[in-house]
Amino acid sequence: MSILHQLRLRGFRNYSRLDMSFRPGVNLLVGGNGQGKTNLLEAVYFLSLLRSFRTSRIAELCEWGRSSFFVGGRMGSSGGAAGTVGLAVGVGKVRRMRVDGRRIHRASEFIDKFHCVALVPEDIHLIRGPAAERRRFLDILLSQADRRYLHVLGGYKRLLKSRNAMLRNSGRFGLSAIAAFDEQLLRAGAALIGARARLQERLKASVVGEWKGLSEGPGGELSVEYKSMLRQGEHCEDSEADMIETYRRMLADTVDQDLKEGWTRVGPHRDDLLIFLDGRKLSAFGSEGQCRRAALALRLASIQFLSRSESVKVVVLVDDVLGELDLERRMRFGERLSACAQVLLALTEVPDWLPRGPAATYNVGNGAVIRVQG
Amino acid sequence: MQSSSSYPEAVEQLIAGFRRLPGVGARTAERLALAVLRWTPEELHDFGLLLATLPERVGECRVCGNLAEDDLCPVCRDPARDQSIICVVENADQVPVIERSGGHRGLYHVLGGRIVPLDGIGPEDLRIGELRARLDSGEVRELVLATGSDIEGEATATYLARELRRPGLAITRIATGIPVGADLAFADSATLATALNSRRPVG
Numbered sequence: 001m002s003i004l005h006q007l008r009l010r011g012f013r014n015y016s017r018l019d020m021s022f023r024p025g026v027n028l029l030v031g032g033n034g035q036g037k038t039n040l041l042e043a044v045y046f047l048s049l050l051r052s053f054r055t056s057r058i059a060e061l062c063e064w065g066r067s068s069f070f071v072g073g074r075m076g077s078s079g080g081a082a083g084t085v086g087l088a089v090g091v092g093k094v095r096r097m098r099v100d101g102r103r104i105h106r107a108s109e110f111i112d113k114f115h116c117v118a119l120v121p122e123d124i125h126l127i128r129g130p131a132a133e134r135r136r137f138l139d140i141l142l143s144q145a146d147r148r149y150l151h152v153l154g155g156y157k158r159l160l161k162s163r164n165a166m167l168r169n170s171g172r173f174g175l176s177a178i179a180a181f182d183e184q185l186l187r188a189g190a191a192l193i194g195a196r197a198r199l200q201e202r203l204k205a206s207v208v209g210e211w212k213g214l215s216e217g218p219g220g221e222l223s224v225e226y227k228s229m230l231r232q233g234e235h236c237e238d239s240e241a242d243m244i245e246t247y248r249r250m251l252a253d254t255v256d257q258d259l260k261e262g263w264t265r266v267g268p269h270r271d272d273l274l275i276f277l278d279g280r281k282l283s284a285f286g287s288e289g290q291c292r293r294a295a296l297a298l299r300l301a302s303i304q305f306l307s308r309s310e311s312v313k314v315v316v317l318v319d320d321v322l323g324e325l326d327l328e329r330r331m332r333f334g335e336r337l338s339a340c341a342q343v344l345l346a347l348t349e350v351p352d353w354l355p356r357g358p359a360a361t362y363n364v365g366n367g368a369v370i371r372v373q374g
Numbered sequence: 375m376q377s378s379s380s381y382p383e384a385v386e387q388l389i390a391g392f393r394r395l396p397g398v399g400a401r402t403a404e405r406l407a408l409a410v411l412r413w414t415p416e417e418l419h420d421f422g423l424l425l426a427t428l429p430e431r432v433g434e435c436r437v438c439g440n441l442a443e444d445d446l447c448p449v450c451r452d453p454a455r456d457q458s459i460i461c462v463v464e465n466a467d468q469v470p471v472i473e474r475s476g477g478h479r480g481l482y483h484v485l486g487g488r489i490v491p492l493d494g495i496g497p498e499d500l501r502i503g504e505l506r507a508r509l510d511s512g513e514v515r516e517l518v519l520a521t522g523s524d525i526e527g528e529a530t531a532t533y534l535a536r537e538l539r540r541p542g543l544a545i546t547r548i549a550t551g552i553p554v555g556a557d558l559a560f561a562d563s564a565t566l567a568t569a570l571n572s573r574r575p576v577g
Contacts, residue, residue: 066548148563158525172496179487180533184525 001116002083003313003342004044008059011063014367022344023359023374026337037346040364041118041317044344047085048116049140050094050107050314058089062128068095075114077313085113096187108143108150115144117374118317123295127283130243131272138196138226138273141302149195156188160269175255181249185267190243192268193228199305200226200273206304210297212327213332214325215255224296228271242279289324298320300336313341320346327353382417385411434466437508439501441466449473449482456480458515460508462534464488464522472520480518483508486528488521497533509538516544523568524551 009018014036025225029037042052042061052061062069070084086098097104104110125133143150162181166173203224211222228246250266258264275282275294282294306314316337328354337343338355345351350361360374384455385407389411392403410418434440435447439458442448449469459480463469466484485500508514519534521527535545551569552561561569 053375148567150552155525162525162529165494166492169491169494169496172494173489173491174497176537177491177529177533180489180536181525181529183532184528190377331381339577 002075002077002161003137004073004114004315005076006046007040007044007047008070008072008086009043009330010070011061011066012061012069012071013063015039015281016063016367018367018369020362020369020371022342023233023340025130025359026343026345026354027374028350028358029344029364030348030350030361031346032273032348035365036367038120038319040369041120041319041344043071044073045116045317046316047071047087047120048111048114049086049144050110052139053120054119058094061089073114083113085110096246108147108154111150112145112147112313115233115306115312116315116317117299117306118319118321118333119296119299119321120317121292121321123161123299123321124288124292126295126298127275127286131270134273134275135269136296138199138304141305142195142199144306149192150190152191153194156268159185159188159266160264166262167258167264170259178255181206184249186244186251189253189267190230190240190247193230193243193271194240195274196268196271197226197228197231200224201300202305202308203301206301210304211294213300214293214297214329216326216329222282222297223276223279224298224300225274226271226275227274230268245333292321292324301354303340307340316340316343318343318345331355409418414486434484437504438482439486439504440469440482441464450456451454457513459518460505460514461503461518461520463520464527464530468520478518480516484531485521488526490526496567502534505549506538509540509543514543516546517549518546518559520548 003024004022006019006021009015021167027039030095031037038054041276044052045051045053051265052058055061068089070086070088070208072084074084083100084098086096087094088096094107096109097107099110099113109301110183126137131338139149139153143153161182163178163185166181168179201261206221207224209234212219230243230250247266251264254265275298277286277290277294280289284295303314303316318337330351337345345358346364358374363370363372388407388410389403392398392406393400395403398406407525408494409518413421431443432441433443435450436441436445437450438447440449444451448515450543456479458476461472461478461480462483462485463472464485466485469482469484472478472482483501483505485502485505487495487500489495489497489500492556509517517534517538519531521530521534529548536545539545549572551572552558553563
């Protein structure tokens with residue numbers, strides 16, 4: 001669990017060739033729009049999660065005219081470098097993953113190497129977007145915290161796809177084959193719901209404070225509620241065995257309808273994380289500014305969640321999320337960032353709201369990065 | 375694609391043939407082909423005949439579906455085997471593996487695959503009817519389900535256990551867990567979790 005010391009890019013977005021190093025603490029990336037600040041953050045994010053916060057099409061990450069790229073990093077404790085991670089990616093597909101020079105094959109072996117949380121304009125979709133955005137938010141966070149979650153999630157997805165395939169071809173498979181797969185589906189699904197419900201408790205506790213720090217005046221109270229049709233109301237203490245029984249009953253009750261329509265209507269793939277401001281649904285009633293600040297509060301709360309153990313260091317990527325904050329809020333936000341193990345902060349100019357000077361400052365322009373301080 | 379067009383067409387075809395084998399890449403296929411080229415005509419003829427007559431000489435055992443040169447496979451023909459226990463496996467290549475372990479003295483039943491909804495493979499594509507018929511004969515007291523430990527293997531085992539349940543028949547599942555002699559530090563978390571779930575009392 002570590003911070004990023006060095007980054008190496010080959011053919012990634014507008015970087016043909018880049019080797020740069022980062023410091024513990026706040027790293028300031030300063031440059032005009034379109035110079036490649038966000039691309040740097042995106043590369044670091046990709047190194048952590050094998051995905052982008054901007055696009056679901058990996059091919060877009062290739063430099064113009066190329067069909068592959070490479071992203072590599074050297075990670076370690078804040079004292080010194082301890083491990084390397086390398087990723088070679090061909091069009092749309094991760095081709096080679098290496099950890100400490102050793103080839104690995106599963107994303108789940110990769111994902112807990114270092115923890116990134118990105119604070120980016122796209123976070124607005126957490127509030128305004130469909131439920132799938134919020135499920136992904138929960139799933140990524142839980143996978144980062146415990147790779148076994150990713151394993152169970154992968155299993156659940158395959159089981160769900162299998163079930164839907166059987167529903168659409170029930171003449172061939174029949175109810176007893178569906179029931180045989182359901183045994184595993186129930187367990188995987190219940191494990192996901194249980195983990196998400198426990199995460200919700202943590203987020204609920206920390207989002208209140210994070211929201212206050214970002215609000216002017218009283219600002220109201222932000223809260224989150226994990227909504228699953230398998231959890232009635234607030235009964236988070238429901239035992240997993242009880243939930244499995246409820247789940248089994250609901251699957252049995254809906255199987256006729258599922259057969260008719262060819263998809264599964266019960267399970268964690270239909271859940272949502274509801275976000276309320278003073279008891280009202282933010283997505284429906286909130287202003288643009290409130291929604292952006294709520295997304296930021298959720299991200300800050302997720303940093304808290306990941307940092308729950310001393311040994312875990314979180315790398316925070318910040319890009320263009322300050323528009324909604326006045327100077328006092330920015331200074332509070334700056335205090336908050338300064339407490340993180342490592343921050344990569346992209347801005348068009350040197351900020352006046354950091355509590356102390358950054359650990360390092362870089363000028364970013366036209367596919368090149370020059371360290372000017374630190 | 376590197377060109378190796380310096381070989382005659384027949385050798386190219388031989389190389390392509392070897393490449394179809396598991397674990398054989400371009401370079402190995404080339405070496406195998408060149409090695410075969412050095413064989414005597416008799417050796418080549420015998421080997422070719424072996425391959426050509428394979429379909430007529432090796433088939434499925436009428437009873438269990440294992441590979442067999444006759445009507446019955448060597449296991450089913452062996453009167454010393456325990457007729458009351460049947461070990462159910464997905465494919466015939468798993469039989470010799472279990473045989474080498476020496477842990478099973480009963481008979482086998484080869485399903486010919488497992489239920490894979492995403493590939494459209496359902497229960498009717500497997501030799502489940504044949505298995506049911508064997509159970510109907512009444513001699514079998516235990517069914518050991520040795521399908522894979524992944525999602526489809528587990529589901530196939532669950533399906534069989536439910537479909538074949540009957541009085542007087544014990545249905546068991548092989549355990550999954552830590553390899554014998556292995557250090558816990560080398561076990562992946564999924565294996566370790568399964569092993570912990572299926573722990574048993576000792577002493």
